Amino acid sequence: MEPRPTSFYFLTGFFALFVLFLYGPTITIGILSFQGPEGGLTFPMRGVSLNWFRELFQEQAVGDIWGAFRRSFALGLMVMVTTVVISVMAGLAFRKRFPGAGLLFYLAIASLVIPSILVSLGVGLIFTQLGLKIHWTTSGFGSQLTWTLPFGLLIMFAVFNRFDKSYEEAARDQGATAWQTLRHVVIPIIAPSLLGVALFGFTLSYDEFARTLLTAGSYNTLPLEIFGMTTNVTTPVIYALGTLTTLFSFLVIGAFLLAVWVMGKRRARHGSDAGKGV
Amino acid sequence: MTEMAGEVRAAAAPVAARPVAGLSKAVAGWLQAAPLAAILLAFLVAPIAMIVVVSFWKATEFSIIPAFSFENYEFLFGSPVTYRVFLATFKYALVTWAATLAIGFTVAYYLAFHIRSQTVQIALFLLCTIPFWTSNIIRMISWIPFLGRNGIANQALIDWGLIDAPLEWLLYSDFAVILAFVHLYTLFMVVPIFNTMMRIDKSLLEAARDNGASGFQTLVHVILPLTKPGIMIGTIFVVTLVMGDFITVRFMSGSQKANVGRLISNDIGLLQYPSAAATAVVLLCTVLIVIGILLRFVNIRKEL
Structure with a gap:
């Protein structure tokens, strides 16, 4: 191996600072959430306690956090499943170069770059004017999909751009139907990327704020609840909540990454099992 | 079955x-x-x-009435506040863009060309992307203990003898807003730039070196031009996210600063939907024009 240039050490330092910049604040509130009962929002620590976590679990102290968490979790799962299914279908459609594909693609890109508050405002207006009930499972769900679907679609583009068509041709040559080819050849090959789409679907929904602001109705999702707290809670209880939801996010991300890793290992050991189910 | x-x-x-x-x-x-x-x-x-x-409707205090009136637009374009706020929005976008590009490019360059093991590369890349999958609101809140009047930054500066009294402009200021933007959105630069860098044929770099180019010359004359599409995609993300934002500006400035998004959300708070809609239409047109200009430099579909 050739020796590292000086720039390597300089850049390593820069990268380390960047990572500190990314994670430092989160770690800080992680520490501060263990403040003693008299402690405030900044250092110094006045003792160490679980006081603020305890307070979170007492329903009356702060709003309906657990209800909000349950709603956000359910909505995250709904958005995740829908995003995976629709993204795969759309990904397959775009391979066929159907008329109107260009327009639909630009619409999806527009969905990414149009300010979230416009989606929120527009969906809210439509639901009110049509006399429909604004609810997180309807208007909130649809608004969030306009944010998660483009990401899912972009991942599918990346996947299918690299997809080796000869696998499908081989399956077809051996008499597999279109559905069998999809079910036993294409899906198993792209499965790890589908986990990626699922991760985007769940986490982007779970953390979404702007698109749910005017579309969630009378029941808040967790980010809305947390934002509400920022205006009237001035104790470390908000750090405790932040620490818990961040840990939850890390747990979800970890689970997905682990699943991808296990899938890769199994595949390396057994070779692809695509087609065995036929 | x-x-x-x-x-x-x-x-x-x-x-x-x-x-x-x-x-x-x-x-x-x-x-x-x-x-x-x-x-x-x-x-x-x-x-x-x-x-x-x-945006063409009229509003009373309690309801909105269908109409075809240019009142909202007349009010919007007649008010000096509008121009000030649009200018502030462009300022946020420009400064954030410059900072995220500088940081994002450096990080992507380090990951793509200085890390030799693929496993380490993937691990470090994930380290950069994980915060993207956590809550933006929490990440904003987490700056309070750092930037506050008695926060870590002020304490450290006082301890080092650099300042005598706490700096007041760390939190609830333009500085805090832009810091939060950079914190939240640098990732949107890192990922596309890293993606294009990974597809640069390494033999081009060898050719540059064989022909006597220094590391810096290779960076400027080979890597930078080939990375332009990634830079453009990152730019589109960062600029549109910043221009459409309202929550970061509100939270990090303690409601003391405004951008277009806040103008809209304030109107919504007052139930002035037609006025909010008119501002939203102007914002949308502005964003689309900016993207239209940026898209002239890149074909997104080719870059995935």
Whole structure:
């Protein structure tokens, strides 16, 4: 191996600072959430306690956090499943170069770059004017999909751009139907990327704020609840909540990454099992 | 059972459709794209159309009334606040763009060209992307203990003897807003730039070196031009996210600063939907014009 240039050490330092910049604040509130009962929002620590976590679990102290968490979790799962299914279908459609594909693609890109508050405002207006009930499972769900679907679609583009068509041709040559080819050849090959789409679907929904602001109705999702707290809670209880939801996010991300890793290992050991189910 | 039915249907389709293969392919494509199209029509196109319509409506204190009036636009363009706020929005976008580009490019360059083991590369890349999947609101809140009047930054500066009294402009200021933007959105630069850098043929770099180019010359004359598409995609993300933001500005400035997004959300708070809609239409046009200019430099579909 050739020796590292000086720039390597300089850049390593820069990268380390960047990572500190990314994670430092989160770690800080992680520490501060263990403040003693008299402690405030900044250092110094006045003792160490679980006081603020305890307070979170007492329903009356702060709003309906657990209800909000349950709603956000359910909505995250709904958005995740829908995003995976629709993204795969759309990904397959775009391979066929159907008329109107260009327009639909630009619409999806527009969905990414149009300010979230416009989606929120527009969906809210439509639901009110049509006399429909604004609810997180309807208007909130649809608004969030306009944010998660483009990401899912972009991942599918990346996947299918690299997809080796000869696998499908081989399956077809051996008499597999279109559905069998999809079910036993294409899906198993792209499965790890589908986990990626699922991760985007769940986490982007779970953390979404702007698109749910005017579309969630009378029941808040967790980010809305947390934002509400920022205006009237001035104790470390908000750090405790932040620490818990961040840990939850890390747990979800970890689970997905682990699943991808296990899938890769199994595949390396057994070779692809695509087609065995036929 | 359902699976079998599906197989039968799918099996039947190509046989029946063979004479008009082109058309059947288009129909299959449409069917598969239909759910995506339906959702985008219902929750993107229709809401935007609704906003455009409502921007011509009138409002009383309690309700909004269908009308065709340019009142909202007249008020918007007649108010000096509008121009100030749009200017502030562009300022946020420009400064954030410059900072995220500088940081994002450096980080991507380090990951793509200085890390030799692929496993380490993936691990470090994930380390950079994980915060993207956590809550933005929490990440904003987490700056309070750092930037506050008695926060870590002020304490450290006082301890080091650099300042005598706490700096007041760390939190609830333009500085805090831009810091939060950079914190939240640098990732949107890192990922596309890293993606394009990874596809640069390494033999080009060797060729540059063999011809006597220094590391810096290779960076400026080979890597930078080849990375432009990634930079453009990152730019589109960062600029549109910053221009459409309202929550970061509100939270990090302690409601002391304004951008266009806040103008809209304030009107919404006052139930002045037509006025909010008119501002939203102008914001949308501005964002689309900016993107239109940026898109002239890159073909997104080729870059995935």
